[in-house]
Amino acid sequence: MTKKPLILVTNDDGINAPGIRTLISVMNTIGNVVVVAPDSPQSGMGHAITLDSTLYVEQVFIDDGPQIEYSCSGTPADCVKLAIREKLTRKPDICVSGINHGSNSSINVIYSGTMSAAIEAGIEGIPAVGFSLLDYAWSANFEATKSFIKTITENVLKEGLANGIVLNVNIPNLTEKEIKGIKVCRQAKANWVEEFDKRKTPQGRDYYWLTGKFVNLDAGEDTDEWALENGYVSVVPVQFDLTAHHYIQTLNTWNLK
Template identity: 80%
Template sequence: MPKKPLILVTNDDGITAPGIRTLIEVMNTIGDVVVVAPDSPQSGMGHAITINSTLHIEKVTIGNGNQLEYSSSGTPADCVKLGVKQILDRRPDLCVSGINHGSNSSINVIYSGTMSAAIEAGIEGIPAIGFSLCDYNWNANFDHCKAYIKTIAENVLKHGLDSGTVLNVNFPKLDTTELKGIKVCRQAKANWEEVFDQRKSPNGKDYYWLTGKFVNLDKGEDTDEWALANGYVSVVPVQFDLTAHHSIQELNTWDFNEK
């Protein structure tokens, strides 16, 4: 009998978050699951890793299923490193991260702990997917995500991914009957117009709270933002080589020896 695929599951909302519990449920229908996830929320951590303090891992039992579970004091990227280097006895066939409570479309991918965990797995040569739902509610309904998650994960296991590429998958906040399908997209050109709300503490010291609004500058109908706004699951292949290859030729015309 062929061996089941080994699937590493992680997230950035913490090991008890409903999103990761849903993802574990789906992955248990596909393969052997090992969970290594933060012991507390780590949203917006990006690709941070722990280098100036100790890391802790604790084996835990949460909910139903046959999966092995470990909570970690580290960041999402730490969790993948610990899973691959310390906990697992063989390389996972797939790493999935999420389901994030909130959007990781467009520019959000840069700040996302969910996607950074997937990217860390990709750096290790492991096919990886980050899943997010555009609903920040802790008690969000993830039911309409399940069938699509299974389909996408099984396709990655079957076909693999190009070296240096991971998938960023976002779900609109919709009921199952309203979803129109999957769109393979590019990342929309958008940004946050940020404002710092200045306040006073009880002892008179200034402190700041980051606020702002998300502005989509991209009118293309081939973007993740368009897909989500129109009822589709967006799938964006993300590369972690940040080289702006198109600029190399121009930079080579500059005279860097000029004084």
Template identity: 70%
Template structure:
């Protein structure tokens, strides 16, 4: 029906009880009919992992008669999208939103992010999708300042429609609403993690490791997500899931593959 409210699937990687997803539910419930399917425990940095060697469980956690249906899932963020589309929802959603992530998913972090992998999976399913992240890792981060911008971006996507096979990676700086300078469409900064492993020994004499590291951005471009965030802007990077390096095919076709 023409006046039907959009059906919005919400998920995340911090878990169904995380404050970030509660804030996202609050915003999306103002826009459409909301169904939540999210991990039952933190699943950060799971990337596009799926569960294939063990069973999956979903549990309805919303009370009977509740306006918003909520389910917890024992799997990864990508599992949540797959099971929502195939088992929970009565029809394909008009939009999938993932987040609000506690911490940045800019630059190379998009590769590791469970938040963005959930959005990408929705895109693969033909569902318009947005991943939202706030540059604040604290569990009690203030998401109120981000809400007006999240609502605006969501309404724009619903009205204007995303390009085919593209999802949005949205990162919001940790600033008050009146301090945010605006929204910039960006490219992903060429940056990386310089990793280290902190080697320790357990009380039983067994060696173990903690992964640590430092984020290094050597990209000086002023059109990147890192530049935008450092300068008080919300960054939006359009992300595709076709990983073909199209620019390299011509060169590779000159090689002697069949001789």
């Protein structure tokens, strides 16, 4: 018997999303796959966890692949916690999250349910990667992502990841031929300029829809935004120790008695 890696798969678009179905198919070529994913879309959930409500998790059969799958009523972070404590018999060798329908590059990592699942696994000491394709459509074409996802996953399984580090991988919406390769990057300085679309209910009450325009403020050629705009898959090492260590010195000059 060969020793195949145990792979935990999750996402934030829900267990039926084409993105996670593609990710499962790639992972089935690498190891033994267990899926614990939300039963409905959770985008924009950030690193939410369910503290004040009950969680359901139930085995489901969606396609005829060899993977074992559970659908969960919680957030992506809940899914990872439940998988580790209740559904897996041993610590997985890797956790992969995605493939997200839409970018999680630069500042989007902060809002990303896909990355929150990877970070949750990272906190548990499991090597973890979040994958995203730069196409928000449900009908996005994930074909070109497969070989890059396989390469990156196999590298993580071989090399491991240092404690406290997970990977944020974004893939441009191009054909495999058009994609120039994989670039290790830093997170670009960027933000969203929100415009709230103000409307009135039929009863005359004001309400808003959140909309906005993404603005890249960073001219650097070592960023994820640059890589994606220039046809590369971006790989950013992400840490969840949020301490700005370099700033401690400055704060210690303040008058905090």
